[in-house]
Amino acid sequence: MENKWLFLFSSLFVCFLSVQAHELQTYIVQLHPNGMAKTAFGSKVEWHLSFLEKVVSSDEGDTSSRFLYSYHSAMEGFAARLTTDDVQALKRYPDVIAVRPDRKHEVHTTYSYKFLGLSTRNEGAWLKSGFGRGSIIGVLDTGAWPESPSFSDVGMPPVPKKWKGICQEGEDFNSSNCNRKLIGARFYSKGHLVASQSESPDGMHEYLSPRDSHGHGSHTASTAGGAAVPMASVLGYAAGEARGMAPGAHIAIYKVCWYNGCYSSDILAAMDAAIRDGVDVLSLSLGGFPVPLYEDNIAVGSFRAVEHGISVICAAGNNGKIESSVANVAPWIATVGASSLDRTFPAVVRLRNGKILYGESMYPASHLLSAEKELELVYLADGNKGSDFCLKGSLPRAKVRGKMVVCDRGINGRADKGQAVKEAGGVAMVLTNTPINLEEDSVDVHVLPATLVGFDESIQLKSYINSTRRPKARIIFGGTVIGKSRAPAVAQFSSRGPSFTDPSILKPDVIAPGVNIIAAWPQNLGPTGLPEDTRRVNFTVMSGTSMSCPHVSGIAALIHSAYPKWTPAAIKSALMTTADITDHKGKPIMDGDQTATLFAMGSGHINPAKAINPGLVYDIHPDDYITHLCSRGFTRSEIFTITHRNVSCHYILQRNKGFSLNYPSFSVIFRTGMTGKTIRRTLTNVGSPNSVYSVVVQAPEGVKVRVKPRRLVFKHSNQTRSYRVWFVSKKKRGTIRMQHGQGYLTWVNTRDSLYRVRSPISVTWT
Ligand SMILES: *[C@@H]1O[C@H](CO)[C@@H](O)[C@H](O)[C@H]1NC(C)=O
Ligand SMILES: *[C@@H]1O[C@H](CO)[C@@H](O)[C@H](O)[C@H]1NC(C)=O
Ligand SMILES: *[C@@H]1O[C@H](CO)[C@@H](O)[C@H](O)[C@H]1NC(C)=O
Numbered sequence: 001m002e003n004k005w006l007f008l009f010s011s012l013f014v015c016f017l018s019v020q021a022h023e024l025q026t027y028i029v030q031l032h033p034n035g036m037a038k039t040a041f042g043s044k045v046e047w048h049l050s051f052l053e054k055v056v057s058s059d060e061g062d063t064s065s066r067f068l069y070s071y072h073s074a075m076e077g078f079a080a081r082l083t084t085d086d087v088q089a090l091k092r093y094p095d096v097i098a099v100r101p102d103r104k105h106e107v108h109t110t111y112s113y114k115f116l117g118l119s120t121r122n123e124g125a126w127l128k129s130g131f132g133r134g135s136i137i138g139v140l141d142t143g144a145w146p147e148s149p150s151f152s153d154v155g156m157p158p159v160p161k162k163w164k165g166i167c168q169e170g171e172d173f174n175s176s177n178c179n180r181k182l183i184g185a186r187f188y189s190k191g192h193l194v195a196s197q198s199e200s201p202d203g204m205h206e207y208l209s210p211r212d213s214h215g216h217g218s219h220t221a222s223t224a225g226g227a228a229v230p231m232a233s234v235l236g237y238a239a240g241e242a243r244g245m246a247p248g249a250h251i252a253i254y255k256v257c258w259y260n261g262c263y264s265s266d267i268l269a270a271m272d273a274a275i276r277d278g279v280d281v282l283s284l285s286l287g288g289f290p291v292p293l294y295e296d297n298i299a300v301g302s303f304r305a306v307e308h309g310i311s312v313i314c315a316a317g318n319n320g321k322i323e324s325s326v327a328n329v330a331p332w333i334a335t336v337g338a339s340s341l342d343r344t345f346p347a348v349v350r351l352r353n354g355k356i357l358y359g360e361s362m363y364p365a366s367h368l369l370s371a372e373k374e375l376e377l378v379y380l381a382d383g384n385k386g387s388d389f390c391l392k393g394s395l396p397r398a399k400v401r402g403k404m405v406v407c408d409r410g411i412n413g414r415a416d417k418g419q420a421v422k423e424a425g426g427v428a429m430v431l432t433n434t435p436i437n438l439e440e441d442s443v444d445v446h447v448l449p450a451t452l453v454g455f456d457e458s459i460q461l462k463s464y465i466n467s468t469r470r471p472k473a474r475i476i477f478g479g480t481v482i483g484k485s486r487a488p489a490v491a492q493f494s495s496r497g498p499s500f501t502d503p504s505i506l507k508p509d510v511i512a513p514g515v516n517i518i519a520a521w522p523q524n525l526g527p528t529g530l531p532e533d534t535r536r537v538n539f540t541v542m543s544g545t546s547m548s549c550p551h552v553s554g555i556a557a558l559i560h561s562a563y564p565k566w567t568p569a570a571i572k573s574a575l576m577t578t579a580d581i582t583d584h585k586g587k588p589i590m591d592g593d594q595t596a597t598l599f600a601m602g603s604g605h606i607n608p609a610k611a612i613n614p615g616l617v618y619d620i621h622p623d624d625y626i627t628h629l630c631s632r633g634f635t636r637s638e639i640f641t642i643t644h645r646n647v648s649c650h651y652i653l654q655r656n657k658g659f660s661l662n663y664p665s666f667s668v669i670f671r672t673g674m675t676g677k678t679i680r681r682t683l684t685n686v687g688s689p690n691s692v693y694s695v696v697v698q699a700p701e702g703v704k705v706r707v708k709p710r711r712l713v714f715k716h717s718n719q720t721r722s723y724r725v726w727f728v729s730k731k732k733r734g735t736i737r738m739q740h741g742q743g744y745l746t747w748v749n750t751r752d753s754l755y756r757v758r759s760p761i762s763v764t765w766t
């Protein structure tokens, strides 16, 4: 599925380049938050509209029809359809502080809760937090399918009193579709409609309401806070009880993603409402290319959300393994990359010569006998027509009819390839990974018997086909297998650091399960999501950092329920300092055939049982982010755009000499000629009142690390203690080639070594 969204994403630039001066396009106009005080307007909306009236001449008809949204909470300002001339005219008004074009974004579990150690039997995170009771998770996505058993409210507590949201009516959706689980639902389509102006693609019906037409939103929302559903399975696979990460939490749906993507004008409108509605956690499984923070509407909206005490959790993106591809990198956001589980769905390919190639698939069990037939193999390696990728219409019927067709991964969706083979008369398919995917197996519920093999296997398969006149093979399906493979491991598609816009903050922050995740699915869609797929399911399997993000959103909701007063920064610190850096076999987490670096996994793999009891946290006050922006060299007006605060960086930096953001991870950058750096950090005791911690350092190669003091003594809870770290580069100019180094700094409780507060150290020489 990830391919489909990547494709949508890549059409972004086309629309930017084609803008003409007279053409109307959506812009987001940011206004001075106190600007209205100087005017006589009775409401914010009137004030916002007045700007349009000033620049749009009256002979162009009704100006209000150009107006899309008025924002107050995520930002002060509005979205409207404007020409480039209008934009120039608007920029002359002093109260207009920024104008940005609308931007398109892509949308980037029966088992993952057990894998993460969440269970009712032990003293787990679920019991401690009452399963996330009382927390509200806002999900910005493609909507939800309210009748899904994952959104049942049996056993749910009443809607929290602080909740101010609504259940917005629309096509096939009314107030009776909300309940004590799905407590709110809204939809935002204006930005999308302006940009798209076309009918939705063939065979796809898009509900103009919070109802999910795609499945992605039902999947992510149920991963975060879905109810427990016994006997859940995908056509017989992975059978078991399905539950979200925080099954006791409430969910609020904000539909902002449509067939053509998710527009920032719609996203901002949703964040604006969610802040007022009273969500505790915002989950955004979407994103775009990394852009400077002052042009990044998600960064701007989420700063206001964090000021309101809302945790903002975002997907890192699916552009791995490209360096610096990680998106949603603002320091107040928790950025989540993807990992694989230890659950596999073996479906091996047995070649006629007896050789067995390992593969994985989720083909429905009831069809197995006929599916395992031996068939003639065919691979049409004609790059021009796209038949190697099995693009729709590229496969000549005469060549594939009755055969097992080999298709390379990439370009179109994995399930789409199966449909293309089926349409051309093929009866089975082997999907082959390329060097981009290596051995990663993202399975699908294909429309015909199919399996996916790794890159090594694909080479063996293709040379067998080359070496034989009538190559034949059969697929042997092996059901669901748990615990055999090494996991967690970094998913190959997971976007990588270092952060393009701010390398002084290590990103991604954490990784969480994102490969072959099973969660809720609209009841009018087939498990592949293809219009031709007539099968019906309540659950399906998907892969992507989109799936990882709601895992962390659910766990953030658990922490919020256990400690309602904690700031978003404290919650994020708990998630990061307790993350695992080894896999279930106790060995370092892998990334393909290499050990994962910090740019792939950040602080590590999320561990909810530990995150609910972190001992110490690195807390951050919103003012500290402003000092950080000052120290990064942002201008006064850029900082004003991002944070709505008018500050003098000169004054702030003078009062905060040697400032470093109290982030739970370290990123040290040695510029040429620089040999040392001192960083200060402050820890807050959230564990037992009397506790003593001592430091353990694993220094990066080529760096000397000194910490002072080496012991931190806490006498009561909520007490803070600071320490300093000196990083000294031992690298002599020209002697070491290495550009990056990595290590760890860990505070270990002297009485109970289970409390380990670990921060990764990333060092870069530039
Ligand atoms: C909502 O829709 C359902 C099904 O169409 C209908 O039975 C119900 O009366 C509607 N409820 C309201 C409040 O409109
Ligand atoms: C198979 O043969 C084709 C053309 O004859 C060649 O381009 C390709 O590299 C061969 N593939 C393998 C895996 O041997
Ligand atoms: C999906 O869930 C509904 C409601 O729980 C149930 O009636 C239906 O049988 C389920 N469908 C499938 C395919 O399992």
Ligand SMILES: *[C@@H]1O[C@H](CO)[C@@H](O)[C@H](O)[C@H]1NC(C)=O
Binding pocket: 032, 640, 646, 647
């Ligand atoms: C910020 O404050 C300065 C000095 O107080 C003032 O000159 C400037 O106009 C203010 N800027 C904004 C955007 O409010």
Ligand SMILES: *[C@@H]1O[C@H](CO)[C@@H](O)[C@H](O)[C@H]1NC(C)=O
Binding pocket: 565, 718
């Ligand atoms: C902890 O201390 C800070 C001030 O240092 C205070 O604002 C906060 O309310 C305290 N939190 C708790 C839970 O007592």
